[in-house]
Amino acid sequence: MSSTPLKIAVTGAAGQIGYSLLFRLASGALGDRPVELRLLEITPALKALEGVVMELDDCAFPTLAGVEIGDDAETIFDGVNLALLVGAKPRGPGMERGDLLSANGAIFTAQGKALNKVAADDVRIGVTGNPANTNALIAMSNAPDIPRERFSALTRLDHNRAISQLAAKTGAPVTDITKMTIWGNHSATQYPDLFHAEVAGRNAAEAVGDQDWLENTFIPTVAKRGAAIIEARGSSSAASAASATIDAARDWLHGSAEGDWVSMAVVSDGSYGVQEGLISSFPVTTSNGDWSIVQGLEIDDFSRGRIDASVAELADEKAAVTELGLI
Ligand SMILES: NC(=O)c1ccc[n+]([C@@H]2O[C@H](COP(=O)([O-])OP(=O)(O)OC[C@H]3O[C@@H](n4cnc5c(N)ncnc54)[C@H](O)[C@@H]3O)[C@@H](O)[C@H]2O)c1
Numbered sequence: 001m002s003s004t005p006l007k008i009a010v011t012g013a014a015g016q017i018g019y020s021l022l023f024r025l026a027s028g029a030l031g032d033r034p035v036e037l038r039l040l041e042i043t044p045a046l047k048a049l050e051g052v053v054m055e056l057d058d059c060a061f062p063t064l065a066g067v068e069i070g071d072d073a074e075t076i077f078d079g080v081n082l083a084l085l086v087g088a089k090p091r092g093p094g095m096e097r098g099d100l101l102s103a104n105g106a107i108f109t110a111q112g113k114a115l116n117k118v119a120a121d122d123v124r125i126g127v128t129g130n131p132a133n134t135n136a137l138i139a140m141s142n143a144p145d146i147p148r149e150r151f152s153a154l155t156r157l158d159h160n161r162a163i164s165q166l167a168a169k170t171g172a173p174v175t176d177i178t179k180m181t182i183w184g185n186h187s188a189t190q191y192p193d194l195f196h197a198e199v200a201g202r203n204a205a206e207a208v209g210d211q212d213w214l215e216n217t218f219i220p221t222v223a224k225r226g227a228a229i230i231e232a233r234g235s236s237s238a239a240s241a242a243s244a245t246i247d248a249a250r251d252w253l254h255g256s257a258e259g260d261w262v263s264m265a266v267v268s269d270g271s272y273g274v275q276e277g278l279i280s281s282f283p284v285t286t287s288n289g290d291w292s293i294v295q296g297l298e299i300d301d302f303s304r305g306r307i308d309a310s311v312a313e314l315a316d317e318k319a320a321v322t323e324l325g326l327i
């Protein structure tokens with residue numbers, strides 16, 4: 001293991017997700033390698049961020065090698081190996097995530113350009129801020145010198161939600177659930193797929209044996225979970241989003257479990273009929289900082305319709321940000 005600290009940029013570091021995420025990154029959630037945190041915020045939030053840094057100091061985490069804060073993306077992103085782009089406005093009650101496109105899109109144009117200039121050669125960029133898929137597309141499109149495979153958007157929270165719902169339905173522990181897949185957009189059109197998932201090695205759709213539950217309870221519960229949390233909490237998911245951001249980064253850097261896969265929104269190469277160049281969620285395996293889309297899964301008509309609908313929404317979002325001049 002390298003003793004050189006892993007330089008991790010976190011944007012929106014003074015926000016809700018940041019408040020959970022930073023302490024886990026600092027305490028070794030990505031492994032024993034020391035980390036240096038580079039925290040980006042808008043100027044008015046820097047004072048609050050100073051308070052968070054005092055708290056990080058007060059934890060005396062052995063794996064925390066240093067913290068730098070600031071409001072200039074090029075300074076904060078300089079030499080970073082991992083960039084977790086969280087900073088963006090969350091939606092409120094009654095909004096869809098796509099409603100945030102024009103408010104948040106411009107953030108990712110500027111940050112894509114800054115990463116392109118100053119990030120380390122091995123940088124990996126994970127986008128959590130919504131609408132995550134299209135924000136990742138914007139950042140990727142504005143960073144032509146960074147390989148496209150280095151960008152991903154977070155659908156791991158949806159993946160984890162789907163595992164938890166399936167575990168509750170079947171009475172199986174979450175550790176028995178494998179090969180879960182979220183296809184498409186991190187939005188209400190996403191498709192959590194039980195036809196390839198397994199419960200203790202058995203096909204999940206068969207184990208459940210209840211198409212009505214699958215269609216009318218499972219899929220909408222997972223796809224609309226973000227809205228249900230906003231409704232209940234008055235603000236969007238934060239600790240679970242931070243936890244999923246960590247899960248996704250850890251597996252990307254260190255590899256997914258043998259015999260299993262994870263869901264990541266990554267640039268499409270046309271696999272499964274998903275338009276090339278869109279950032280869409282797929283089943284992927286990861287190893288040594290690289291991902292590859294699981295190939296050869298059979299897609300029946302039901303799944304085809306669901307995947308196509310979510311991908312069509314991604315294509316519409318791409319058209320909208322093209323129109324806005326963001327890509
Ligand atoms: N993909 C997912 O699964 C998922 C889950 C939960 C939340 N989210 C999204 O994550 C984002 C952050 O959520 P939150 O609850 O932490 O919001 P928040 O409002 O609590 O925090 C966002 C922070 O981003 C900062 N910010 C705004 N513009 C910035 C910029 N240009 N550079 C750096 N920082 C900037 C704000 O000052 C604020 O502190 C939202 O868009 C939310 O919808 C995504």
Ligand SMILES: O=C(O)C[C@H](O)C(=O)O
Pocket residue numbers: 090091097130157225226227229236237241
């Ligand atoms: O739903 C939201 O707007 C927040 C987040 O994307 C979530 O899925 O919890």
